[in-house]
Amino acid sequence: xxxxxxxxxxxxxxxxxxxxxxxxxxxxxxxxxxxxxxxxxxxxxxxxxxxxxxxxxxxxxxxxxxxxxxxxxxxxxxxxxxxxxxxxxxxxxxxxxxxxxxxxxxx
Numbered sequence: 001x002x003x004x005x006x007x008x009x010x011x012x013x014x015x016x017x018x019x020x021x022x023x024x025x026x027x028x029x030x031x032x033x034x035x036x037x038x039x040x041x042x043x044x045x046x047x048x049x050x051x052x053x054x055x056x057x058x059x060x061x062x063x064x065x066x067x068x069x070x071x072x073x074x075x076x077x078x079x080x081x082x083x084x085x086x087x088x089x090x091x092x093x094x095x096x097x098x099x100x101x102x103x104x105x106x107x
Contacts, residue, residue, distance in 0.1 A: 017093045032078025039070040043078045045085055
């Protein structure tokens, strides 16, 4: 019975750590850039868009398609960086607890 008690304590500790990580992810800002920095996108650690910065030189009608492509590219870079940051944070929570392959946190 002691093993179940120990496991429950571990799960409670993991839950507390998850709450801390969730708060940290919410406060985190990850930036992705494209076009040599002409366009940048900021996401929080949960993937929510926080901001977009566009160089004024791209704000002309003839550059519309380029701007759209740069926004997509900047978002993709920010998303990749965000996923790496989330994986690193989750590793601190699940470090001693084996999860099944393909199982992702947070839910």
